[in-house]
Amino acid sequence: xxxxxxxxxxxxxxxxxxxxxxxxxxxxxxxxxxxxxMIRHWAEAMGDTNPVYTDPEAAARTxxxxxxxxxxxxxxxxxxxxxxxxxxxxATGELYKHFTDNGFGSVVATNCEQEYVRPLRLGExxxxxxxxxxxxxEKTTGLGTGHxxxxxxxxxxxxxxxRELVGTHRFRILRYTPHKKKAKxxxxxxxxxxxxxxxxxxxxxxxxxxxxxxxxxxxxxxCATPRFPFAPGCNKCASLEWDPVESxxxxxxxxxxxxxxxxxxxxxxxxAVGLIELEEGVRMLGNVLGVAHDxxxxxxxxxxxxxxxxxxLTVPAFRAVGEN
Amino acid sequence: xxxxxxDNLRGKAAIAGIGATEFSKESGRSELRLAVEAVGAALxxxxxxxxxxxxxxxxxxxxxxxxxxxxxxxxxxLTFFSRIHYGGGAACATVAQAAMxxxxxxxxxxxxxxxxxxxSGRRFGSGVLQRDPTVEGVGLGWNMPHxxxxxxxxxxxxAQRYLHVYGAxxxxxxxxxxxxxxxxxxxxxxxxHGKPITLEDHQNSRWIVEPMRLLDCCQETDGAQAIVVxxxxxxxxxxxxxxxxxxxxxxxxxxxDQMTSxxxxxMTGLAEMGVVAKQLWQTSGLTxxxxxxxxxxxxxxxxxxxxLEEFGFCGRGEAPxxxxxxxxxxGGKLPTNTHGGQLGEAYLHGMNGIAEGVRxxxxxxxxxxENVHNVLVTAGTGVPTSGLVLGVE
Ligand SMILES: [Zn+2]
Numbered sequence: 002x003x004x005x006x007x008x009x010x011x012x013x014x015x016x017x018x019x020x021x022x023x024x025x026x027x028x029x030x031x032x033x034x035x036x037x038x039m040i041r042h043w044a045e046a047m048g049d050t051n052p053v054y055t056d057p058e059a060a061a062r063t064x065x066x067x068x069x070x071x072x073x074x075x076x077x078x079x080x081x082x083x084x085x086x087x088x089x090x091x092a093t094g095e096l097y098k099h100f101t102d103n104g105f106g107s108v109v110a111t112n113c114e115q116e117y118v119r120p121l122r123l124g125e126x127x128x129x130x131x132x133x134x135x136x137x138x139e140k141t142t143g144l145g146t147g148h149x150x151x152x153x154x155x156x157x158x159x160x161x162x163x164r165e166l167v168g169t170h171r172f173r174i175l176r177y178t179p180h181k182k183k184a185k186x187x188x189x190x191x192x193x194x195x196x197x198x199x200x201x202x203x204x205x206x207x208x209x210x211x212x213x214x215x216x217x218x219x220x221x222x223x224c225a226t227p228r229f230p231f232a233p234g235c236n237k238c239a240s241l242e243w244d245p246v247e248s249x250x251x252x253x254x255x256x257x258x259x260x261x262x263x264x265x266x267x268x269x270x271x272x273a274v275g276l277i278e279l280e281e282g283v284r285m286l287g288n289v290l291g292v293a294h295d296x297x298x299x300x301x302x303x304x305x306x307x308x309x310x311x312x313x314l315t316v317p318a319f320r321a322v323g324e325n
Numbered sequence: 326x327x328x329x330x331x332d333n334l335r336g337k338a339a340i341a342g343i344g345a346t347e348f349s350k351e352s353g354r355s356e357l358r359l360a361v362e363a364v365g366a367a368l369x370x371x372x373x374x375x376x377x378x379x380x381x382x383x384x385x386x387x388x389x390x391x392x393x394x395x396x397x398x399x400x401x402x403l404t405f406f407s408r409i410h411y412g413g414g415a416a417c418a419t420v421a422q423a424a425m426x427x428x429x430x431x432x433x434x435x436x437x438x439x440x441x442x443x444x445s446g447r448r449f450g451s452g453v454l455q456r457d458p459t460v461e462g463v464g465l466g467w468n469m470p471h472x473x474x475x476x477x478x479x480x481x482x483x484a485q486r487y488l489h490v491y492g493a494x495x496x497x498x499x500x501x502x503x504x505x506x507x508x509x510x511x512x513x514x515x516x517x518h519g520k521p522i523t524l525e526d527h528q529n530s531r532w533i534v535e536p537m538r539l540l541d542c543c544q545e546t547d548g549a550q551a552i553v554v555x556x557x558x559x560x561x562x563x564x565x566x567x568x569x570x571x572x573x574x575x576x577x578x579x580x581x582d583q584m585t586s587x588x589x590x591x592m593t594g595l596a597e598m599g600v601v602a603k604q605l606w607q608t609s610g611l612t613x614x615x616x617x618x619x620x621x622x623x624x625x626x627x628x629x630x631x632x633l634e635e636f637g638f639c640g641r642g643e644a645p646x647x648x649x650x651x652x653x654x655x656g657g658k659l660p661t662n663t664h665g666g667q668l669g670e671a672y673l674h675g676m677n678g679i680a681e682g683v684r685x686x687x688x689x690x691x692x693x694x695e696n697v698h699n700v701l702v703t704a705g706t707g708v709p710t711s712g713l714v715l716g717v718e
Contacts, residue, residue: 196474199466201458229588230467236580256486256592258478259535263452265474271532274473276482276587284588286471295535299489316470 147177250305338424339560339567342371342553348671352547360440363549372564375399380435413705416675421573423554440549484627497645499527504653509669543667550676576600577709620678628706
């Protein structure tokens, strides 16, 4: 089953994916040759006092033999100035317009990787080619939902035997639709975390199971009685021997409550907590999902869904089956 | 105390004195001070000097060690002291253990006490949000990450199941609240003195944890209550008419949890109270028909219904009909919580209910039932618990 929204998404992805590998520009010359004043300003701003960048005499005593530009200045030489940017008729210009027109109007630079093949010397005029390396599938990040675009710029200097590669510059941006901000909602950072799980040697196996995406209960190896919550021995036969067994996660609501008061800021009040009788015959607690808190009913079929609330807390929850 | 046979405690010990502080929302003094005041008041009531006390019993949840109470209450050497676990389930067990001590000669005068600033200090209803990985912490840890955080929420899980299985409505809970508040309205010591409620008030009160409303929940109280236990023989010669302890029992059920026994076969009863009931009837030789009035632990109304069924005052699922039409009110089938209960008078972890049982035996209750011979008193529900049958002889 494919819904209209995912069809639209697939069509959009097909369009933007065509730009992968497309050359944007070639042989574009830098605005300025590598020069002392720009190096000095950059080194001062960075607090880099290495004399090899600014002092010809000191530089002469190094293995470079002369002043060189700081390697990390690579991008400076290919910048297009304050009014620059991708021209509208370039491949990137076209690609960005697709994103803007499809709701991905926001942009943020996410990371940059550079390789330095050899240092640049005073007076060298670099030139560069740029291509669109990759366009990602749709991703959801903390900022919003969108696509990562990676461009690769190869930087050259004209040499005696043709163009000589001096460095590469890989730049990744995210074109995205920002998350909708909830009206009046407190900033997420202020919400306290849910109460922590409590783990000791007797129930470690259960939480290890959760971490592995499994809902475990215990089964007595002597009398086969299933049990939950975790305990070191069997109430029926006193055996200490047991195996963990994975539940299918299918069950029915055995009882339930709706929490109204007091207000717990870690939770969206009011909320439903269900006591679920699993088909294997043990009961477990969990939030009931997929149905309004006042429509949860005893006997309602549910199935397992793990919910991750934060980096340290994933818990089993139960989604009502056949509810909208 | 045994499930297999009647025990030997019947008629051996008696409650000779009761004493309490005022019940308030902010006592303005330490919990230890409250404990000492209540112990002193109970000894005065009994006409026994502090120097005669050789036993003290309280709750593990109490913050006042026996030795600290003794030191500040003029009490000397102690030969018996114990503290009982499981919250309000300890209430009648303090008297049960005191009775065993005096019946066996381990101690002569034992004072049971409970003191706290449960409103102005640590409030039990504010939520369990963190626990260390002890056995009990792990037990609560099954509930906490899902947001099942309060005593009300733990009781509500049973209450919902009960309503479903027996086709009852929350009006059944309301009748319990109305009876409590009616009795409290006539009790000058009650927080809700002069403030009765109607079933409509109950139904209109806001949800706390559905299916339980505000008026299903007990108060939060600052205060203290103490009870003096001596041998029945000794009690005869003291100031007050003795309340004879004709049975006293503790009980925990199979696969018992603290408040969250969600994993047993059934959730429509209180197995631990069934263990208590069986012992109390066995040792006292009485039946429900012999009880003129009861104090049934009422931190939350639904568990009063289940207690009526566990003790056999009515059949399974029949409590909603039993409590309707004033069944628990003065003049009803079983006048219950004639002091106003923990909803109406005060929440003293069940200890104020024992005092009311004593007043009914003495004939001094503000809502005195006629011709009282035997009173049933119970302790905390949903936890390992205890109960007493008090008699005039
Ligand atoms: Zn077994």
